[in-house]
Amino acid sequence: MEIGRIGFGTWGIGGGYWKADYTKDKEEIEAMKYWLSKGIRTIDTAEMYGGGHTEELVGEAIKREVRDDVFIISKVWSNHLHYEDLIKSGKASAKRVGTFLDLYLIHWPNDQVPLCESIRALETLVESGIARHIGVSNFDVPHLREALSCTRKYEIFANEIKYNYFYREPEKDIIPFCEENKIKVIAYEPLEKGAAARVGLKEALSYIMKRTVPIPKSSNKAHIDEIVNAVSGHS
Numbered sequence: 397m398e399i400g401r402i403g404f405g406t407w408g409i410g411g412g413y414w415k416a417d418y419t420k421d422k423e424e425i426e427a428m429k430y431w432l433s434k435g436i437r438t439i440d441t442a443e444m445y446g447g448g449h450t451e452e453l454v455g456e457a458i459k460r461e462v463r464d465d466v467f468i469i470s471k472v473w474s475n476h477l478h479y480e481d482l483i484k485s486g487k488a489s490a491k492r493v494g495t496f497l498d499l500y501l502i503h504w505p506n507d508q509v510p511l512c513e514s515i516r517a518l519e520t521l522v523e524s525g526i527a528r529h530i531g532v533s534n535f536d537v538p539h540l541r542e543a544l545s546c547t548r549k550y551e552i553f554a555n556e557i558k559y560n561y562f563y564r565e566p567e568k569d570i571i572p573f574c575e576e577n578k579i580k581v582i583a584y585e586p587l588e589k590g591a592a593a594r595v596g597l598k599e600a601l602s603y604i605m606k607r608t609v610p611i612p613k614s615s616n617k618a619h620i621d622e623i624v625n626a627v628s629g630h631s
C-alpha cells in the first residue's frame with residue numbers, strides 16, 4: 397500500500413518522551429482500530445514515543461489487519477544516528493510493531509553525526525527488508541539538500557514537518573523544495589493541537605491536504621468521526 401491522503405498520529409499514546417504509560421492501553425488500541433475501521437490506514441509513530449511502548453500498541457492495533465492494507469511510519473531518534481545505532485533502532489522498531497516499516501524517518505537532524513552515515517544505514521535497512529522507504533523529519537532546505545546528496549540507491553520519500561492552517565511558514569521554502577524534488581510532505585500537528593477545530597476541521601484540513609499528508613492525533617471516537625467527516629472524499 398502507498399501512503400494515504402491522510403493518516404493518524406500516535407504522540408501521547410502509550411506514554412510520552414522516552415517514558416511508557418501502560419494505564420490506557422486498551423482504550424488506545426481501540427481508538428487506533430477505530431481509525432483503521434474508518435479507512436484511515438497510514439499510522440505515524442516513533443521509537444521515542446512512550447520509549448517504544450507506542451510502537452507496541454500500534455503492533456497490537458494492526459495485528460489482525462492485512463499487512464498490505466496499512467502504511468506504517470516510524471522514526472529514529474537523533475541520538476541513534478550513527479550507522480550501527482540506527483540499524484539497531486530500525487530493527488527494534490520493526491520488532492515492536494511486529495512487521496517491517498513502510499517508511500522510516502530520521503526524527504530530527506543531528507549535526508554531530510555525518511548525515512551520509514545515517515542515510516547509508518537507512519539504505520541498508522531497505523536492503524534487508526526492515527523498511528520499504530526512507531525519509532527525514534524536521535529537515536530544512538540545507539539539510540534536505542545534504543540528504544539528497546547522500547542517497548545512493550533509494551530516494552528520500554518524505555519530509556515530516558510541522559504545518560497547519562495557522563502555521564504556514566513551510567510554504568516559503570520547504571514545501572516548494574520538496575515538491576521540486578518529489579519528496580512528499582507529511583504535516584504534523586495538523587490540528588495545531590486541536591485549535592483547528594475552532595476554524596472548522598473541514599477548512600483547516602482541506603487547506604493543508606492540497607500539498608501535504610496530515611497525520612492528526614485523536615484517541616476520542618467523536619473527534620475521530622469529526623475528522624473523518626471533514627475529509628470524506630479526500631482519503
Ligand SMILES: NC(=O)c1ccc[n+]([C@@H]2O[C@H](COP(=O)([O-])OP(=O)(O)OC[C@H]3O[C@@H](n4cnc5c(N)ncnc54)[C@H](OP(=O)(O)O)[C@@H]3O)[C@@H](O)[C@H]2O)c1
Nearest residue numbers: 405406407584585586587588589590593612613614615619
Ligand atoms: N516528526 C515530529 O517531530 C513530530 C512532532 C509532533 C507530532 N508528530 C506526529 O504528528 C501527530 C499529530 O500531531 P499532534 O498529536 O502533536 O497534534 P495535533 O494532531 O495537531 O492535535 C492533537 C490534539 O488535538 C485533539 N483533537 C483531535 N481531534 C479533535 C477534534 N475533532 N476537536 C478537538 N480536538 C481534537 C486531540 O485530543 P483527543 O485525543 O482528545 O482527540 C489532541 O490533543 C503526532 O501524534 C505525531 O504522530 C511528529
